[in-house]
Amino acid sequence: MCTGANYTTRDHYFGRNLDLEFSYNETVTVTPRNFPFAFRRSESLVTHHAMIGMATIADGYPLYYDATNEQGLSMAGLNFPGNAVYHPEAPGRTNITPFEFIPWILGQFETVGEVKSALETMNLVDISFNETFPLSPLHWIISDRTESITVESVAEGLRVYDNPVGVLTNNPPFDMQMFNLNNFMHLSKHPPETHFSDELEFDVYSRGMGAIGLPGDLSSASRFVKAAFTKLNSVSGETESESISQFFQILGSVAQQRGCVEVSPDEFEITIYSSCCNTDTGVYYYTTYENSRITAVDMHREDLDGRALIDYPLIHEQQILRQN
């Protein structure tokens, strides 16, 4: 399972937890403006916005999991098993494969508003990258600094939802995730006041009791509620350090610890990496399961007018600062 989110202080931040039991050797990948993007059923983009994000590079192509372009538009793909349906090529529509979706959107657009218009004629076509990388059942969160949407390709076609929470996890479909929040409207950061009965006396014996009932398990429906509550109540200073610290705390509230989610005998889903991109400055920060130190890659320190992909392998080893 995964969780994606955005967050605004002085700057805007976008990132995700990638939760899985194995890795596809993903790297922090910068695609410069003149890297030629070929699309299986649409015209190539010879020049486009530059972007930075996490990707597996296969046959010279960046298969992005999440990314931000130089205009600050961001996008992440999260698992949507059993619900994602991709369709045969549809004449007269823009046919884009799921693995091309992030480059195609981030290559061209600056705002969620522009993306919404483009999605009106889009068809996510059921073509896989190759046999090693078959179609992934995904849905997507797309954010700029003022709004977010969720995009789901289902049996009925492409669904685009406004996402006022700025959070995405996995199943169920997004409208159900939003509806489920109704069940938690009583949760609060404030101490509770009783409406239980006038006939009993109640004791607020602990801090945090206003949010008793906030789910703590790792299911996707629960993570959606937990991440939404944490994000929407988040308070932080506006500096870079305070902002990214708070962002990683939000993601940490729904991180997966090895041992708690067994996906097959002795195989456990974990939070492989957590990312946080400052979408205004193009700096991509990440931590990994074993490396809690924040590592950063700045897209503007690369030649963005180039043609070749630039990628940085993840630093997975724990970095300990000894004080004596």
Ligand SMILES: C[C@H](CCC(=O)NCCS(=O)(=O)O)[C@H]1CC[C@H]2[C@@H]3[C@H](O)C[C@@H]4C[C@H](O)CC[C@]4(C)[C@H]3C[C@H](O)[C@]12C
């Ligand atoms: C599985 C990842 C999402 C994390 C998640 O939700 N895991 C939960 C697993 S489960 O429900 O509990 O089984 C997704 C996010 C981005 C995906 C990758 C990107 O879409 C890029 C390529 C796309 C190719 O079609 C398949 C390989 C791939 C490299 C994808 C593999 C996998 O599907 C990834 C890594």
